[in-house]
Amino acid sequence: MTIKNILYAGLGMGNMVSEKSLKAYEEFVKSGKKADPKVSSALESFFENFDNQKQEVKDKVSEVFQTLADKLGYVKLEDYENLQKRIKNLESDLAKAKT
Secondary structure: OOHHHHHHHHHHHHHHHHHHHHHHHHHHHHHHHHHOHHHHHHHHHHHHHHHHHHHHHHHHHHHHHHHHHHHHOOOOHHHHHHHHHHHHHHHHHHHHHHO
16 A cells, blocks of 8 residues: 555545535435424524524614714725725826926
């Protein structure tokens, strides 16, 4: 046995374990969904509600940060970049007018 073959065997074994684990996982999911429709429905409802609440929290946090930024006088990056472009254009026009 060479080290090269041992390494290839290890990779093959890892690949086989990964494939079999994925198949077993998929079978467990199918089995769990079939086991008790009430529990499955409750889980689906729970995760749907969780996703909705997660989005609501994200929206609220975003709103709070926007309000805070407004109160502190921060400008949006887009507005800042637009001002930079306008300044460069005005500087360019001024340089042309001087010549």
